[in-house]
Amino acid sequence: MxxxxxxxxxxxxxxxxxxxxxxxxxxxxxxxxxxxxxxxELRKLENQVRRADKLSAVGELASGVAHEIRNPLGIIKAIAQTINGEIKNDDAKEGIGIIVQEVDRANSVIKNLLDFARPNIGNTKVHRLNSIMEDTIRITRKYAEQNRVEMVYEAVGEIFVQADKEKLQQAFVNVILNSVQAMPDGGSLNISVAEDERTAKVSFADNGTGIPPDRLEKVFEPFYTTKDMGTGLGLAITHRIIEEHKGYIEVESTVGKGTVVSIYLPSQPGEVENFEQENSHSG
Incomplete structure (x- = not known):
């Protein structure tokens, strides 16, 4: 029992x-x-395997649907632009403009679908996880400040991971944006990077609205969103990216108190050669 x-x-x-x-x-x-x-721990592992299998199956379906829709959308846009160049009526031109705009919006959703279906992790290198997180915070700090959210960052030691830097940064950005949006009245987002027994842990702890228990398992499902705007693909893509990096995600939340998103990645000894190469390229 x-x-x-x-x-x-x-x-x-x-x-x-x-x-x-x-x-x-x-x-x-x-x-x-x-x-x-x-x-x-056993239940947690079972849930992670179930979630990964489910997202993988949905990803294959999404990829097929996205490719089938992309071609007719391209034809619709080309015809609309041709017609727009031939007609004089302002109302008709406005209507054609709306068609082109909506086709572009649909193509944006398709791009997100394909990112989710195949995260397309490129050539990975050993990177300083601290450096990736510092860059991520620099990118998102202005957005957080505009929403009255203070970001506090803490790192314990030098931690190295084998990663596609851009993809991993995309995953971190998605989590930060979701955390900020969970604090409509402002608040604080505490980000920490630490290492334990060859496992790197990145935690994002907000004091936002929290997530009800019945919704907690759905947050990584494609198209699941509680927002008026958005596709609901951000965290689904994040999950796939972390999975491709041989890591996993845990979410703990209390309604009215906030949410903690923890990302676990295999850490590396820290190959100085790759690290120096990374620094020389960035300089």
Whole structure:
């Protein structure tokens, strides 16, 4: 029998209950021995495998649909632009302009679909994870400030990962944007980078609105969104990118208190040669 329960420090864990009869020398049952086993890590791994399999299947479907739609959209746009050059009526021109604009918007969704279906991780190198995160914060800081969100960054030691730098940065940006949007009245976003036993951990902790338990498992599903604007593909793409880097993501959330997104990646010893090469290119 498995059940969920809360620990003394407020954590929610899954336990498996075993019961064994306690008999006397006559074989009569005089009691029970109860054994509780914490199976939280096992349940977590099972959920990660299930989620990865599901997203992989959806990705294959999305790729096929995206390619089938892209060609007719290209034809529609070409014809609309041709007509626009031949007509004089202003109202008709405005209508054609809307058609072209909506085709471009649909193509943008298709591009996101293809990014989700095949993250297209390029040639990976050993990079300083600290450096990637510092660049990400520099890119997103202005957006956070405009939304009255203070970003606090902390890194423990030099940490190296084998990564496609641009893709990994894209994943981090997606998480930061979602965290900022979860704090409509402003707040703080604490970002930390640490390493434990050859595993790098990047945490994003906000004090936003939080996510209800029934929605928590859906946040990485394609097209799942609670926003008025957006495709709901940002975190789905993030999940695929991290998966391609042989990592995984965990999300913990409390409604009214905030959300913590933790990304785990295999860390590297830190090959000085690649690191120096990276610095020489950036200089």
């Amino acid at each position: 498995e059940t969920a329960c809360n620990t003394a420090d407020g954590r929610s864990i899954y336990v498996k209950l075993y019961s064994y009869p306690l008999k006397n020398y006559l074989g009569k049952v005089e009691g029970l021995v109860l054994v509780l086993e914490d199976v939280s």
